[in-house]
Amino acid sequence: MTITLSTRLHDVRGSAIRDLLALTARPEVISLAGGLPGTDLLPRERIAQALATAVADPAAVQYGETAGLRPLREVVAEHESERLGRTMAAEAVVVTSGSQQALDLVARALLDPGDPVVVEDPVYVGALQVFQAAGATLHPVPVDADGMAVDVLADRLAAGLRPRLVHTVSSFHNPRGATLSPPRRAYLAELAERYGFLVVEDDPYGLLAFDGHPLPTPVAAHGDRVVRLGSASKVLAPALRVGWLTGPAPLCAAVERLKQCTDLCTSSLTQLVTAELLADHAWFDAHLDRLRAALHDRAGALTGAVAGVFGDAVTCSVPTGGMFCWLEFTDGTRPADLLPTALDHGVGYVPGTAFAVGQDLSAAARLCYASNPPAELHTAVERLGAAWGASAT
Amino acid sequence: MTITLSTRLHDVRGSAIRDLLALTARPEVISLAGGLPGTDLLPRERIAQALATAVADPAAVQYGETAGLRPLREVVAEHESERLGRTMAAEAVVVTSGSQQALDLVARALLDPGDPVVVEDPVYVGALQVFQAAGATLHPVPVDADGMAVDVLADRLAAGLRPRLVHTVSSFHNPRGATLSPPRRAYLAELAERYGFLVVEDDPYGLLAFDGHPLPTPVAAHGDRVVRLGSASKVLAPALRVGWLTGPAPLCAAVERLKQCTDLCTSSLTQLVTAELLADHAWFDAHLDRLRAALHDRAGALTGAVAGVFGDAVTCSVPTGGMFCWLEFTDGTRPADLLPTALDHGVGYVPGTAFAVGQDLSAAARLCYASNPPAELHTAVERLGAAWGASAT
Numbered sequence: 134m135t136i137t138l139s140t141r142l143h144d145v146r147g148s149a150i151r152d153l154l155a156l157t158a159r160p161e162v163i164s165l166a167g168g169l170p171g172t173d174l175l176p177r178e179r180i181a182q183a184l185a186t187a188v189a190d191p192a193a194v195q196y197g198e199t200a201g202l203r204p205l206r207e208v209v210a211e212h213e214s215e216r217l218g219r220t221m222a223a224e225a226v227v228v229t230s231g232s233q234q235a236l237d238l239v240a241r242a243l244l245d246p247g248d249p250v251v252v253e254d255p256v257y258v259g260a261l262q263v264f265q266a267a268g269a270t271l272h273p274v275p276v277d278a279d280g281m282a283v284d285v286l287a288d289r290l291a292a293g294l295r296p297r298l299v300h301t302v303s304s305f306h307n308p309r310g311a312t313l314s315p316p317r318r319a320y321l322a323e324l325a326e327r328y329g330f331l332v333v334e335d336d337p338y339g340l341l342a343f344d345g346h347p348l349p350t351p352v353a354a355h356g357d358r359v360v361r362l363g364s365a366s367k368v369l370a371p372a373l374r375v376g377w378l379t380g381p382a383p384l385c386a387a388v389e390r391l392k393q394c395t396d397l398c399t400s401s402l403t404q405l406v407t408a409e410l411l412a413d414h415a416w417f418d419a420h421l422d423r424l425r426a427a428l429h430d431r432a433g434a435l436t437g438a439v440a441g442v443f444g445d446a447v448t449c450s451v452p453t454g455g456m457f458c459w460l461e462f463t464d465g466t467r468p469a470d471l472l473p474t475a476l477d478h479g480v481g482y483v484p485g486t487a488f489a490v491g492q493d494l495s496a497a498a499r500l501c502y503a504s505n506p507p508a509e510l511h512t513a514v515e516r517l518g519a520a521w522g523a524s525a526t
Numbered sequence: 527m528t529i530t531l532s533t534r535l536h537d538v539r540g541s542a543i544r545d546l547l548a549l550t551a552r553p554e555v556i557s558l559a560g561g562l563p564g565t566d567l568l569p570r571e572r573i574a575q576a577l578a579t580a581v582a583d584p585a586a587v588q589y590g591e592t593a594g595l596r597p598l599r600e601v602v603a604e605h606e607s608e609r610l611g612r613t614m615a616a617e618a619v620v621v622t623s624g625s626q627q628a629l630d631l632v633a634r635a636l637l638d639p640g641d642p643v644v645v646e647d648p649v650y651v652g653a654l655q656v657f658q659a660a661g662a663t664l665h666p667v668p669v670d671a672d673g674m675a676v677d678v679l680a681d682r683l684a685a686g687l688r689p690r691l692v693h694t695v696s697s698f699h700n701p702r703g704a705t706l707s708p709p710r711r712a713y714l715a716e717l718a719e720r721y722g723f724l725v726v727e728d729d730p731y732g733l734l735a736f737d738g739h740p741l742p743t744p745v746a747a748h749g750d751r752v753v754r755l756g757s758a759s760k761v762l763a764p765a766l767r768v769g770w771l772t773g774p775a776p777l778c779a780a781v782e783r784l785k786q787c788t789d790l791c792t793s794s795l796t797q798l799v800t801a802e803l804l805a806d807h808a809w810f811d812a813h814l815d816r817l818r819a820a821l822h823d824r825a826g827a828l829t830g831a832v833a834g835v836f837g838d839a840v841t842c843s844v845p846t847g848g849m850f851c852w853l854e855f856t857d858g859t860r861p862a863d864l865l866p867t868a869l870d871h872g873v874g875y876v877p878g879t880a881f882a883v884g885q886d887l888s889a890a891a892r893l894c895y896a897s898n899p900p901a902e903l904h905t906a907v908e909r910l911g912a913a914w915g916a917s918a919t
Contacts (some may be wrong), residue, residue, distance in 0.1 A: 134750060134776075136636070136724070136774055136775050136776045136777050136780075137636075137690075138635055138636060139634065139635055139636055139637055139638050140638050140862035141634075141638070141900055142635060142780055142783070142784065144634070145783065145784070145787065163536060167589075169588060169589055170588075172584045172585070172587070172588050173584070174589065175584070176587075177581060177584060177586045177587050179589060179643070180581060181578065181582075182578075184574075184577050184578075184581060185574065185577075185578065188570060188573060188574040188577060189574075191565045191566070191568070191570060192565070193570075193765060194565070194570050194573060194763035194764070194765045194766075195560055195562060195563075195565050195568065195763070195764055195765060195767070196560075196759075196764040196765070205703070229538070230623055230767070230789045231786070232787050232788055233789050233790045234788060234789040237787060237788050237789070240660070241532065241534075241535075242531055242532055242535060243531060243532055244532055245532050245533050245534070248791070257575065259786075259787055259790070262786065262787035262788050266634070266784065266787055297530075308822070331529070356631050358527065366589075366770045370587035370588070371587070371589040371790075371794075372586060372587045372588060372589070372590070372793045372794040372795040373587075373793065373795075374623070374767075374789065374791075374793040376790065381527050381529055383527075383529045384529050387529075387535055387597055390538065391535065391538070391659065392653075393655065394538065394626070394630060394656050394659055395626070395627060395630050395788075396623045396624050396626050396627040396630070396767065397624055397626045397764075397786075398767075400765045400766065400767040400793060400796060401764075401765040401766065402765040402766075402796070403793060403795070440840075445660070464672050492850040494787070
């Protein structure tokens with residue numbers, strides 16, 4: 134049977150990452166490819182407890198309000214108020230099915246086909262796909278070790294670019310690992326005011342600063358023209374499918390209206406669990422401390438092994454939080470070409486080309502250190518080294 | 527701050543129902559307005575048990591495949607095979623966050639702005655909103671006591687209408703309560719073949735035939751050009767946020783691709799719970815029997831009370847399953863005008879006008895009997911009668 138698909142679907146990049154994940158799911162492969170938090174680090178027992186408590190309430194299994202359950206909106210507002218240094222009301226929070234849905238709804242609420250949108254390069258592929266599905270015209274701005282090159286954006290704006298949205302994974306960037314520097318944050322918020330665009334501050338990793346590193350101050354602390362997206366996936370568990378957005382009231386109202394026809398509401402049950410865990414400050418703080426320490430260990434294990442195996446043949450980002458490390462080969466190795474050999478040697482990663490919008494990222498690769506304990510990460514890098522050696526001969 | 531919204535958002539009907547639900551949520555109001563399954567009929571204890579089992583598996587709290595977890599796709603395929611009378615593979619099932627998401631993704635995957643879509647009149651408002659958000663051109667076809675008037679559709683097709691999609695709530699219609707008759711089902715599938723459109727068979731209520739009434743045979747049993755949407759919300763619990771679609775392979779692939787950028791995946795946890803409950807045939811069959819019997823009781827209580835209070839002043843649909851009863855006043859009463867008085871008397875419902883696309887439904891109202899036990903339904907109808915009497919004087 135022939136089915137004609139929407140023309141807009143043709144513009145959505147097929148996720149090379151998803152195809153790759155199928156390959157790296159083979160049990161003999163250690164995957165540094167997925168953006169998965171470590172399953173062993175997810176607080177499954179505490180979640181089980183909270184589920185048992187939540188389900189005792191009959192309302193937990195019923196439909197809930199589209200904008201989210203009140204207790205969750207309140208505790209998210211409380212956490213956000215703390216991050217922003219100003220009081221945010223529960224009404225300014227809309228709960229979504231993961232922050233991916235928040236991004237999709239923001240794009241659908243604001244964009245008409247052809248509208249200009251600034252994305253980072255390398256880009257979070259899930260954002261690229263959302264903006265492609267919305268029919269946006271993409272304008273990439275490079276990301277370096279200090280996050281998005283806001284000066285490059287400023288030049289484009291001065292030259293006449295008038296984006297509706299500027300999307301940034303501001304902290305512990307996926308895939309680049311970088312964090313937008315404080316001066317760039319302030320400058321970005323200022324540009325948003327001056328040129329009238331909205332910043333979409335996509336911040337699923339912001340609480341995952343390693344022990345000893347302060348939490349980055351949100352871009353939203355510097356100005357009003359910022360939509361902040363948050364998520365329980367990386368700090369509690371992905372299967373809760375709970376995320377949220379906070380932003381200007383008319384946008385929140387539009388997102389709520391669209392969410393109603395998109396999935397009616399997010400699960401009351403997982404919202405109640407998320408609310409309980411986020412409101413249990415003593416437990417949540419201790420959990421975050423453990424999580425940050427474990428990620429710090431894993432990042433150290435990965436980058437240490439990379440330095441030992443590859444030496445000068447790669448440069449490697451220095452993670453200060455989050456889940457990702459960005460490698461660039463300096464010896465002409467192209468990670469996309471190396472990948473089949475690497476998989477044969479039992480290790481997977483994502484080549485930089487998968488995240489490229491306009492830049493040549495053929496020398497780069499994203500390695501996720503979050504999903505595996507240090508010993509596995511060592512083995513993975515040894516395998517990668519063996520594949521690299523084999524492909525060089 | 528001024529925020530310019532997507533032009534397409536202007537086309538989405540604000541849900542009068544949602545605004546109404548805020549009013550009917552007042553504790554002194556008995557609501558016949560919402561489309562909520564009775565909270566007291568949801569199998570909360572069995573869900574609690576299944577949750578405890580599911581969360582023992584570490585994978586239950588992690589991300590899952592976008593198309594859905596294998597055990598759930600398998601058991602849905604098994605149930606669908608039984609309904610359709612032919613074998614369906616698990617690969618033909620895509621799991622979604624409720625069937626509302628399935629509808630939204632189908633519309634986004636298939637429609638370009640301006641594409642013609644046939645909707646029922648009265649319409650399920652959630653479908654109307656989805657097609658409006660997709661920018662479709664809507665062509666309403668009336669629904670009578672035997673479901674969509676397929677002969678009217680045939681006339682339009684003969685006159686040149688070439689829809690991409692024809693949407694129908696085939697069984698126990700929301701809001702009309704009607705079920706598409708067997709000859710109309712066969713004819714609709716035949717028309718889909720002849721004119722090359724897809725039928726979206728939206729079927730959340732199909733298993734809720736009252737005791738003594740056979741389950742309707744799906745439209746999809748009559749032909750291939752049918753996408754079937756199913757849901758756990760009305761037979762297990764809304765808070766699982768689990769639905770699914772089955773249909774032609776290219777459509778399933780497109781929906782899966784879009785779902786990835788929409789919310790990545792549905793909760794692994796609630797998918798595992800749904801899979802366990804649907805696969806526990808002895809329990810599920812007994813649960814459905816109880817549910818059908820309870821709904822039958824409630825429908826009888828409501829329609830009996832309506833007949834007693836209003837006599838010839840209304841005609842009332844005869845429910846044979848599902849959750850809704852459709853009232854039409856024959857005495858000139860306009861339910862939209864009566865509503866404020868009704869709310870003052872402590873009862874809420876949805877006026878027919880909220881579901882109208884092209885027809886004049888100003889004499890009609892949708893009453894949901896699922897959410898309240900018989901005694902409450904009696905009281906609700908008494909209050910409605912008092913409001914009616916008060917407004918007539």
